Amino acid sequence: MVVWSDLTNDILKHITSFLAFPDHxxxxxxxENWRSVSKQRRYPxxxxxxxxxxxxxxxxxKHKFYSxxxxxxxxxxxxxLHGRYICGSSxxxxxxxxxxxxxxxVNPFTREC
Incomplete structure (x- = not known):
């Protein structure tokens, strides 16, 4: 039987590359293991x-978005983005x-500026 919480970080990172933002x-x-991979945000x-x-x-x-x-x-x-006005996106x-x-x-997924 597979223990899903024991999947390696590499596999979990690969899985997250297919997820839409809310699913992330x-x-x-x-x-806890999946949360730690989720928080790394080193992947698009x-x-x-x-x-x-x-x-x-x-x-x-918090910024509000509508899907x-x-x-x-x-x-x-x-x-x-605190105190800033969002003018556009691409x-x-x-x-x-x-x-x-x-x-x-700002990339809202990776927080890269």
Whole structure:
């Protein structure tokens, strides 16, 4: 019998490369080993379908997104975007500016700037 929590990190990383963003978080909820692989974020996520970017929630400081395929809202904490306005996106990267119009590109999946 296979013990799913004992899969190696290499196999788990390979599996996550096929997951859509919401499934990536569900994957991390399975067990501690899977969560640790999920948090590494050193791999690109699977191609995503269209998400709409909504405003930052003032209470939680999380950014809200709406997934057209799922018809669901997702709140995601992206500290690099706090206090910035998202102006556009391309190929998984978000472009945001602050009040002084200093721009930044952020990948919300890897947090790379």
């Amino acid at each position: 978080y569900r994957f991390g909820a399975v067990c 996520p699977a191609p995503q379908l269209l998400w709409l970017v909504l405003k930052e929630e003032k209470e939680t400081r 057209l395929p799922d018809g669901k809202h997702y709140s995601i904490e992206i500290p690099e 190929h998984g990267w978000l472009f945001a500016v602050d009040i002084k119009i200093n721009g930044i590109f």
